[in-house]
Amino acid sequence: MKLWLLNHLPTTWLALLVVGGVIVLALVGSVLATRFFPVLAAGENNDMVGVVLGMFGAIYGIILAFVIVNLWTDLQTAETVVAAEASAVSQIVRDAEAFPPGTRDAVHACVRDYVHTVVERQWPLMTVGRGDAAVTSHAVDGMYRVLADYEPRSFSEQSFYQEALDSLNDVAAQRRARISESHNELPALLQVLIFGGAAVIILITLLYGVRDRRVRLLFVGSVAALIGFSLLLVIVLDWPLRGGHERVAAAVQGQRPGPVLVTEAFPRLLRRHLIWPVCGSRSGCRPGW
Numbered sequence: 001m002k003l004w005l006l007n008h009l010p011t012t013w014l015a016l017l018v019v020g021g022v023i024v025l026a027l028v029g030s031v032l033a034t035r036f037f038p039v040l041a042a043g044e045n046n047d048m049v050g051v052v053l054g055m056f057g058a059i060y061g062i063i064l065a066f067v068i069v070n071l072w073t074d075l076q077t078a079e080t081v082v083a084a085e086a087s088a089v090s091q092i093v094r095d096a097e098a099f100p101p102g103t104r105d106a107v108h109a110c111v112r113d114y115v116h117t118v119v120e121r122q123w124p125l126m127t128v129g130r131g132d133a134a135v136t137s138h139a140v141d142g143m144y145r146v147l148a149d150y151e152p153r154s155f156s157e158q159s160f161y162q163e164a165l166d167s168l169n170d171v172a173a174q175r176r177a178r179i180s181e182s183h184n185e186l187p188a189l190l191q192v193l194i195f196g197g198a199a200v201i202i203l204i205t206l207l208y209g210v211r212d213r214r215v216r217l218l219f220v221g222s223v224a225a226l227i228g229f230s231l232l233l234v235i236v237l238d239w240p241l242r243g244g245h246e247r248v249a250a251a252v253q254g255q256r257p258g259p260v261l262v263t264e265a266f267p268r269l270l271r272r273h274l275i276w277p278v279c280g281s282r283s284g285c286r287p288g289w
Contacts, residue, residue, distance in 0.1 A: 005017070005235075011236065014232065014235070014236070015229075015232055018228055018231055018232045018235065019225060019228035019229055019232055020228075021228070022198075022202075022224050022225075022227055022228035022231065023221055023224045023225055023228060025202075025224075026202050026205070026206075026220050026221065026223070026224030027217055027220060027221055027224070029202070029203075029206050029220075030206055030216060030217060030220040031217075033206045033207075034213070034216070040206075040207060040209050041209050041210065041211055041213075041216070042209055042211070044209065045207065045209070046208060046209055049204065049207045049208050049209075050208070052204055053201070053204045053205065053208065056197075056200060056201055056204060057201060060197045060198075060200075060201055063193060063194070063197065064194065064197075064230055064234075067186065067190060067194060067234060068230075068233060068234065068237065071186070071234065071237035071238055072237060074181070074184060074237070075237055077181065078178070078181045081174050081177045081178050081181060082174075082178060084170065084174045085170075085171055085174035085175060085178060088167045088168070088170035088171045088174060089111060089114065089115070089167075089171055091163070091164075091167040092107065092111060092143070092164050092167045092168055092171070093107070093108060093111055095160045095161075095163045095164035095167065096108060096160075096164060098156060098157055098160035099150065099152075099157065099160070099161075103146065103150045106146045107143065107146055107147075107164070110139060110142040110143040110146055111143065113138075113139045113142065114136060114139035114140065114143070114171075117135060117136045117138075117139050118136060121135050121136075122135045122136055122179075126178075126179070126182035129182060129183060129185065129239075131178070131179040131182035131183060132179070133175060133176055133179045136175060140168075140171065140172055140175070143168055143171075144168065147161070147164060147165055147168065185238060185239070186234070186238050194231070194234055195231065198227045198230070198231055201223070201227060202220075202223065202224055202227060205219070205220055205223045205224075206220065
């Protein structure tokens, strides 16, 4: 369910659903609590509820901060991996310009095959946490075969050949790292702790008595909004490599194959895949091709 929401809803709608849903549930719970238990409005147990709420809030805040910092670190790691892979692929194309026309064209063809395979086949699997390195193995093997069959003659060709081979090794390494990142997910125990802790905090908030109904609803709604935004941040950061593969695949298919597509589009499309959750909408992160 969470993956479906991440892959099909823009961040704005996802925020409205998560934050708005938490607020509405909390407000409805507050109204029902005072209706069935009118004594809660008197606030006779506010001292005890305040102590418990403060204690639980402090513990939950520490756990939430720990989780968000780790998820943010994972996001930065994923961004670094994607950028490194894109840069390495672009460098292969640039180095191949020093090769004879036949070898150069063969390298370009293999790289184009790799780009399209990543976008059209591998990324859709990654968006649902089922990324498979074998999907692009044939394209990577093809690049290795082309370089293995080529024998540089001049010193200049040898230099560019070694650079291209090093970049190809980087692509293979970063591809494996990207696939590994796509499988990363917050452990089930921490998910239960984060979402269950949010429910406990809101339930304790409902026990805090305030005679004025509007003030009570404002108090409960404010706490619920803070909890909702925290949960939204956890959900979005938990899966950095997902969403939007359909529009990028369509954009790639609409381009005329060539080195420019590889050197310019590939870094952009991978980075756009990665960072659209922080934009207001998918259209706001549309690749500028």
